[in-house]
Amino acid sequence: MIPAFVPLKILRYGFRKKYPAERFIPKQQDLKKSYDVVIIGGGGHALACAYYLAKTHGITNVCILERGYLAGGNTARNTAIIRSNYLTPEGVRFYEQSLNLYRDFSQELDFNILYSERGHFTLAHTDAAVRTSRWRAEVNKQLGVDSELIYPDEIARLCPHLNMSDHVRYPIMGALYHPPGSIARHDAVAWAYARGAAKLGVEIHQQTPVTGLIVENGTIKGVQTSRGTVYANRVMQAVAGNTSVVAKMAGFRLPIKTIPLQACVSVPLKPFLDQIIVSGSLHVYVSQSSRGELVMGGSTDPYGLYGTRSTLDFKEGLLGHMLELLPMLGEVKVMRQWAGMTDMTPDFSPVMGLTPVKNYYIDSGWGTWGFKATPVCGMTMAHTIANDSPHDLIKPFYLDRFVDYQQVGEKGAASVGH
Amino acid sequence: MKVMNCPLNGPRNISEFAWGGEVKPMPDPATMGDKEWAAWLFLEANEAGLVREWWCHVPTSYWFIAERNNITDEIIKTYPATELFNTRVEFAAKAPSGSGEKK
Ligand SMILES: Cc1cc2nc3c(=O)[nH]c(=O)nc-3n(C[C@H](O)[C@H](O)[C@H](O)COP(=O)(O)OP(=O)(O)OC[C@H]3O[C@@H](n4cnc5c(N)ncnc54)[C@H](O)[C@@H]3O)c2cc1C
Numbered sequence: 185m186i187p188a189f190v191p192l193k194i195l196r197y198g199f200r201k202k203y204p205a206e207r208f209i210p211k212q213q214d215l216k217k218s219y220d221v222v223i224i225g226g227g228g229h230a231l232a233c234a235y236y237l238a239k240t241h242g243i244t245n246v247c248i249l250e251r252g253y254l255a256g257g258n259t260a261r262n263t264a265i266i267r268s269n270y271l272t273p274e275g276v277r278f279y280e281q282s283l284n285l286y287r288d289f290s291q292e293l294d295f296n297i298l299y300s301e302r303g304h305f306t307l308a309h310t311d312a313a314v315r316t317s318r319w320r321a322e323v324n325k326q327l328g329v330d331s332e333l334i335y336p337d338e339i340a341r342l343c344p345h346l347n348m349s350d351h352v353r354y355p356i357m358g359a360l361y362h363p364p365g366s367i368a369r370h371d372a373v374a375w376a377y378a379r380g381a382a383k384l385g386v387e388i389h390q391q392t393p394v395t396g397l398i399v400e401n402g403t404i405k406g407v408q409t410s411r412g413t414v415y416a417n418r419v420m421q422a423v424a425g426n427t428s429v430v431a432k433m434a435g436f437r438l439p440i441k442t443i444p445l446q447a448c449v450s451v452p453l454k455p456f457l458d459q460i461i462v463s464g465s466l467h468v469y470v471s472q473s474s475r476g477e478l479v480m481g482g483s484t485d486p487y488g489l490y491g492t493r494s495t496l497d498f499k500e501g502l503l504g505h506m507l508e509l510l511p512m513l514g515e516v517k518v519m520r521q522w523a524g525m526t527d528m529t530p531d532f533s534p535v536m537g538l539t540p541v542k543n544y545y546i547d548s549g550w551g552t553w554g555f556k557a558t559p560v561c562g563m564t565m566a567h568t569i570a571n572d573s574p575h576d577l578i579k580p581f582y583l584d585r586f587v588d589y590q591q592v593g594e595k596g597a598a599s600v601g602h
Numbered sequence: 603m604k605v606m607n608c609p610l611n612g613p614r615n616i617s618e619f620a621w622g623g624e625v626k627p628m629p630d631p632a633t634m635g636d637k638e639w640a641a642w643l644f645l646e647a648n649e650a651g652l653v654r655e656w657w658c659h660v661p662t663s664y665w666f667i668a669e670r671n672n673i674t675d676e677i678i679k680t681y682p683a684t685e686l687f688n689t690r691v692e693f694a695a696k697a698p699s700g701s702g703e704k705k
Pocket of ligand 1: 229
């Protein structure tokens with residue numbers, strides 16, 4: 185029992201002026217007439233980019249325009265899996281750099297993002313999937329990424345809760361094991377970048393949708409917003425599911441379809457699942473958060489939508505497969521279900537860098553896999569904007585790769601969201 | 603479950619259908635270059651609002667056209683593809699006359 189006077193003490197403490205709550209970003213000001221850089225969207229990618237623009241490149245006259253509230257898009261909706269065991273060398277190099285930034289993140293930004301290394305297991309249920317796992321493991325090792333193909337005895341030892349039975353629809357034949365696979369608190373990532381950027385002078389404006397772009401002679405001049413026109417020397421868009429809508433204002437089309445991705449969490453359970461388990465064939469992935477909830481997701485919706493409704497079809501399909509992997513979850517209840525709008529590319533790689541409009545940059549095509557890339561996207565896009573030239577790491581992801589037949593086929597992403 | 607009205611088979615659960623993507627005007631295959639072909643293949647309008655798309659009823663392999671509101675998730679109407687496409691497309695390529703701009 186807590187003595188009765190403790191709540192009173194806490195209340196008194198809370199009202200004391202001596203320890204004011206920290207404000208992460210200053211109260212909203214008026215918009216200035218012009219900025220060096222305007223960033224459309226206020227998700228993790230935009231905030232990271234603003235932070236690195238200010239910190240690395242000394243560009244602080246920067247304004248972020250977010251139509252809703254800060255990081256309320258896919259940054260708030262993802263299942264927070266971080267890994268670098270992709271298939272293409274271009275992808276592996278890029279994501280590995282992101283992991284390196286994530287490892288130092290809490291220190292550098294003085295903000296605990298609950299970065300937690302769990303070990304990531306991509307289960308293989310067919311010969312073809314085993315072959316792809318070996319292929320990925322070899323590419324990964326070549327590039328210095330800790331990744332290996334393991335077989336059922338080893339899987340059973342490392343993941344004692346998995347149903348390793350042969351008497352299921354898709355028995356487990358092997359797994360790609362990636363020890364550095366992690367989860368982190370996604371909101372904290374965005375807030376840390378927001379606070380860091382704001383401290384360096386970046387302005388963050390919420391509830392300010394961009395409604396039009398001002399392009400003259402093929403060069404961006406500024407943006408129209410619900411609060412008037414804002415001029416800028418350089419503009420970047422990082423708006424996830426709304427990518428094509430904003431790009432249309434700039435006058436170009438993209439190889440992107442907007443498709444919902446759904447996820448759900450169970451009621452909190454005692455910690456029992458340390459690992460991140462993913463199965464491409466079963467379209468499920470699951471990890472246990474630091475609050476004890478099982479965070480679960482599957483593949484993208486069967487058709488495109490500009491909406492975030494949840495469906496029973498998704499839940500039934502996902503949980504049916506989940507019970508095959510972890511049958512003891514049979515009595516566990518789902519607590520929450522939600523969706524985000526993802527910007528899917530046909531080759532499962534992002535579209536980043538320059539655009540047909542001069543001084544207008546894009547960070548898009550992040551689909552179901554962009555949370556893990558938040559730091560590296562911020563870093564490379566800030567470099568791209570500051571130098572008006574793409575960072576080496578993102579050169580393969582240029583927009584025209586599609587008409588040049590230079591796609592970066594990222595099978596390591598598959599249609600499973602992670 | 604959501605129900606879609608197949609022009610051939612009548613109302614069916616949406617899980618019986620496959621989404622085929624937006625209807626785009628195809629440039630003339632005999633005269634277009636590689637870049638134009640790629641642009642037609644890969645680039646999307648990806649509009650928010652009323653869209654016109656290809657759909658397939660999988661059990662009967664029947665392709666047709668559907669109009670949807672992709673903000674409200676409503677199916678507005680479905681009809682046979684012949685209502686939009688009534689002339690044959692000739693794929694027999696003419697002799698390459700420097701049209702295929704190779705990179
Ligand atoms: C359910 C789900 C699970 C996922 N799981 C993972 C995972 O486990 N690992 C992983 O790496 N990735 C995952 N992802 C993908 C990841 O969430 C995204 O790729 C990433 O968060 C994209 O960040 P962002 O900052 O680009 O976009 P967002 O966070 O969506 O930010 C874009 C912002 O732009 C704003 N905006 C849009 N239009 C305008 C406008 N006209 N004017 C002003 N602002 C505008 C939006 O309001 C939004 O806040 C998942 C996604 C979903 C939906």
